[in-house]
Amino acid sequence: MTMRGPEPHDALTRWLQAEREMDDAGADSALLEMFESLPRLAPSAGFADRVLLQAAAPATVPVPAQSWLVWLFRSPGFRLALTSGVLAACISMFWLPRLVITLLGMATMNDLLELGVASMVGLSQWVGLASRVGEWFLTVLGALAVSLTSPAALKVTVGCLAISGISFVFLRELMTRDRSLRYVDFNR
Amino acid sequence: METDAQLVARALAGSQDAFRELVLRFERPVYSLIVRMVQDPGTAEDLAQETFVKAYRSLRTYDTSRKLSSWLFKIAHNTTIDHLRRHVPDTVSLEAPQDEEGRGGLAAILSDTSVEDPAAAAERRDMARSLERAISRLRPEYREAVVLFYLEGATYQEICDVTGLPLGTVKTNLHRARKELAAEMSALGWGAETGSPAGS
Numbered sequence: 001m002t003m004r005g006p007e008p009h010d011a012l013t014r015w016l017q018a019e020r021e022m023d024d025a026g027a028d029s030a031l032l033e034m035f036e037s038l039p040r041l042a043p044s045a046g047f048a049d050r051v052l053l054q055a056a057a058p059a060t061v062p063v064p065a066q067s068w069l070v071w072l073f074r075s076p077g078f079r080l081a082l083t084s085g086v087l088a089a090c091i092s093m094f095w096l097p098r099l100v101i102t103l104l105g106m107a108t109m110n111d112l113l114e115l116g117v118a119s120m121v122g123l124s125q126w127v128g129l130a131s132r133v134g135e136w137f138l139t140v141l142g143a144l145a146v147s148l149t150s151p152a153a154l155k156v157t158v159g160c161l162a163i164s165g166i167s168f169v170f171l172r173e174l175m176t177r178d179r180s181l182r183y184v185d186f187n188r
Numbered sequence: 189m190e191t192d193a194q195l196v197a198r199a200l201a202g203s204q205d206a207f208r209e210l211v212l213r214f215e216r217p218v219y220s221l222i223v224r225m226v227q228d229p230g231t232a233e234d235l236a237q238e239t240f241v242k243a244y245r246s247l248r249t250y251d252t253s254r255k256l257s258s259w260l261f262k263i264a265h266n267t268t269i270d271h272l273r274r275h276v277p278d279t280v281s282l283e284a285p286q287d288e289e290g291r292g293g294l295a296a297i298l299s300d301t302s303v304e305d306p307a308a309a310a311e312r313r314d315m316a317r318s319l320e321r322a323i324s325r326l327r328p329e330y331r332e333a334v335v336l337f338y339l340e341g342a343t344y345q346e347i348c349d350v351t352g353l354p355l356g357t358v359k360t361n362l363h364r365a366r367k368e369l370a371a372e373m374s375a376l377g378w379g380a381e382t383g384s385p386a387g388s
Contacts, residue, residue, distance in 0.1 A: 031369075038312075044233065047237070051241060055207070056204075181269045182351075183352070184350065
């Protein structure tokens with residue numbers, strides 16, 4: 001083991017001094033020197049052997065989890081039921097025109113008119129309800145707007161918005177700092 | 189001594205000894221980068237191992253006209269991102285006790301007690317601990333740039349290759365990282381006049 005002198009601390013002092021003096025080149029060279037004098041980290045003994053052992057083992061390709069839909073379509077029972085259903089639908093097409101004619105014969109013009117009027121009445125009732133809710137909402141907004149016109153409320157609102165903004169920036173920083181790295185294509 | 193390209197060629201021809209030599213040649217820089225990124229020696233060793241296994245299996249795609257270290261760093265970079273996205277980054281205490289495999293925190297590794305002068309050893313240990321703490325508080329992309337540039341001697345362009353970031357961003361990251369490191373070291377009590385931080 002070689003003796004080490006006080007170089008790391010000298011380099012540290014020069015680095016911090018250079019930073020204070022805004023000397024970028026000096027700071028860079030001192031920091032480089034400081035890092036050079038630090039002990040290098042290494043994996044534990046036998047690392048290369050363990051790598052070779054693992055590399056020699058056959059690669060295990062992870063099997064993607066099958067969705068229930070894939071599983072369903074692969075089952076013979078479902079395939080049989082589906083085929084039978086399609087066949088039945090095809091055969092029933094021969095009787096479809098007769099069925100439609102029968103259904104149309106059951107309903108009179110009067111029935112259709114009654115159905116149309118009932119639908120219109122239901123729809124207008126729903127529109128009326130929605131407009132009442134909207135009106136109430138506008139009343140609340142109006143009341144809030146009136147109270148905000150006072151200087152004290154305005155200050156509180158601006159303060160709340162500022163705090164929300166700062167919190168958002170802070171939280172965004174926290175959330176993205178470990179997601180900021182991006183993958184690279186190592187074959188390019 | 190064989191060049192990296194010669195070793196790669198021999199490894200591609202089936203020589204395990206050649207690949208072993210490549211691992212021995214690059215295990216330190218690759219591990220050094222990963223351990224600073226994940227802040228845990230045990231995890232870093234597993235990820236470094238995964239990096240070399242991926243490299244072994246993709247060796248045919250390696251372009252020998254480029255630096256092997258950059259290629260390995262790219263694989264290490266992707267492997268580390270995989271880990272960071274799967275796990276909440278651990279903030280391992282620098283004074284962490286040893287695990288079941290006898291490996292301690294980063295400070296334990298950096299503490300070189302075999303230095304003959306005890307005072308110098310103590311100071312080196314304190315400084316290493318402070319520096320590692322300061323590095324661990326940097327954003328991951330700053331941390332990676334610092335390790336590659338100051339520790340592994342990579343050029344700006346190599347860092348761009350490894351991280352996939354534009355040159356301007358790499359330079360900015362390094363500059364900001366250096367400033368943050370200096371601020372952190374000062375906050376920890378390291379300054380022009382004092383030998384080591386107060387209370388350490």
